[in-house]
Amino acid sequence: MTNRRRIGVLTSGGDCAGLNAVLRAVVQRAVEGYGWHVVGIHKGTAGLLSRPVEAETLDLSRFQGELLRRAGTILGTTNKGNPFNFPLPDGRRLDRSEEIVEGFRELEIEGLIGIGGDGSLAILSRLCEKADLPLIGIPKTIDNDVAGTEVAIGYATAVGVATDALDHLQPTAASHDRIMVLEVMGRDAGHIALAAGIAGGADIILVPEIPYSLDNLKRKIDELRRRDRNFALVVVAEAVRTEEGEAVTASPGAAKARYGGIGHYIGQKLAEATGAEVRVTVLGHVQRGGTPVPRDRLMASIFGVHAVDLLAAGKRDRMVAWSGRTVTDLALVDVVDQPHRVDPQGALVHAARGLGICLGDR
Numbered sequence: 001m002t003n004r005r006r007i008g009v010l011t012s013g014g015d016c017a018g019l020n021a022v023l024r025a026v027v028q029r030a031v032e033g034y035g036w037h038v039v040g041i042h043k044g045t046a047g048l049l050s051r052p053v054e055a056e057t058l059d060l061s062r063f064q065g066e067l068l069r070r071a072g073t074i075l076g077t078t079n080k081g082n083p084f085n086f087p088l089p090d091g092r093r094l095d096r097s098e099e100i101v102e103g104f105r106e107l108e109i110e111g112l113i114g115i116g117g118d119g120s121l122a123i124l125s126r127l128c129e130k131a132d133l134p135l136i137g138i139p140k141t142i143d144n145d146v147a148g149t150e151v152a153i154g155y156a157t158a159v160g161v162a163t164d165a166l167d168h169l170q171p172t173a174a175s176h177d178r179i180m181v182l183e184v185m186g187r188d189a190g191h192i193a194l195a196a197g198i199a200g201g202a203d204i205i206l207v208p209e210i211p212y213s214l215d216n217l218k219r220k221i222d223e224l225r226r227r228d229r230n231f232a233l234v235v236v237a238e239a240v241r242t243e244e245g246e247a248v249t250a251s252p253g254a255a256k257a258r259y260g261g262i263g264h265y266i267g268q269k270l271a272e273a274t275g276a277e278v279r280v281t282v283l284g285h286v287q288r289g290g291t292p293v294p295r296d297r298l299m300a301s302i303f304g305v306h307a308v309d310l311l312a313a314g315k316r317d318r319m320v321a322w323s324g325r326t327v328t329d330l331a332l333v334d335v336v337d338q339p340h341r342v343d344p345q346g347a348l349v350h351a352a353r354g355l356g357i358c359l360g361d362r
């Protein structure tokens with residue numbers, strides 16, 4: 001072994017567009033800028049539970065130009081199997097965090113860059129504390145629900161995909177006199193729905209942060225009809241509940257519920273209330289792929305370089321962030337476990353109301 005400094009990098013949580021661009025930036029800065037050795041850990045924390053640990057050396061030859069443009073993550077990722085509460089086949093739970101600490105030691109790394117959402121960063125933060133390993137987090141998630149940063153990588157591309165979907169739905173809605181309901185992802189936050197709904201000219205946007213009534217939705221459709229509009233576009237965030245307050249999940253009974261289906265509920269109710277022909281599109285994982293838009297590539301590049309610089313400066317337990325038109329960083333403890341939700345008094349909600357978009361509450 002040489003005495004070049006070794007760092008690890010992993011991607012964790014749901015994949016999104018722009019992860020490979022972050023890896024490129026991290027490797028470029030660490031290898032070229034500081035002369036370090038970079039170990040890419042496979043499948044998030046899952047790779048650290050395997051023996052030998054599943055990992056590969058990441059060098060500049062891996063990033064010849066194509067990966068900047070490609071969604072997904074070359075390292076793989078996981079959004080299940082919390083090592084502190086690992087599910088066994090017989091239903092029991094096991095704390096496997098010590099195995100992860102051993103995995104870090106096997107790799108002989110002196111620092112870790114963890115690219116993840118709030119759930120991943122919370123888990124990684126506990127693991128690195130246990131291993132006494134400096135951690136720098138990079139926020140990524142299409143949901144954009146990480147606190148302390150205006151943007152997380154992957155969000156801009158997901159909003160672009162959802163906006164494109166509305167662009168595709170509008171002509172067919174108008175051709176057939178239909179109401180089109182589009183269900184989008186976002187976990188417990190409505191950021192994708194709100195942004196894509198505004199950008200894509202939606203008439204109604206439902207987000208979990210703002211309670212709605214079906215009567216208000218009907219009133220909006222009636223108003224559109226009075227103005228001779230023969231179609232309507234409705235965007236629903238996946239975590240919106242039924243009018244009775246029930247979450248709609250695609251995996252009833254599973255230990256961890258996955259949202260899915262509220263679009264069909266809203267579509268059915270709108271059809272009954274208005275007599276209109278309604279069609280429902282559930283956009284799903286399409287939002288996680290696609291070519292990363294320039295904004296995501298740019299943030300990925302800025303965050304990747306800054307994360308390596310922070311490790312080089314001897315910093316630990318920080319998350320890089322974008323705030324006030326610049327890159328910054330803040331303590332991880334201040335961001336994990338406090339998801340950033342849509343602010344019902346915020347600028348986007350205000351703009352939506354100003355545009356006459358119905359948010360379901362009036």
Ligand SMILES: Nc1ncnc2c1ncn2[C@@H]1O[C@H](COP(=O)(O)OP(=O)(O)OP(=O)(O)O)[C@@H](O)[C@H]1O
Binds near residue numbers: 044045118120142
């Ligand atoms: N490394 C991991 N190992 C096991 N489970 C994980 C890991 N990272 C996240 N999880 C869990 O998977 C779920 C993913 O949801 P969460 O939204 O928190 O993921 P994330 O990392 O924030 O990324 P994203 O929001 O893009 O999916 C959470 O319940 C989280 O606890």
Ligand SMILES: O=P(O)(O)OC[C@H]1O[C@](O)(CO)[C@@H](O)[C@@H]1O
Binds near residue numbers: 014142185238
């Ligand atoms: O990939 P899975 O396990 O179906 O998870 C889907 C969830 O992941 C996300 O795509 C990202 O957190 C959410 O928007 C969605 O609820």
Ligand SMILES: [Mg+2]
Binds near residue numbers: 013143145187
């Ligand atoms: Mg998350």
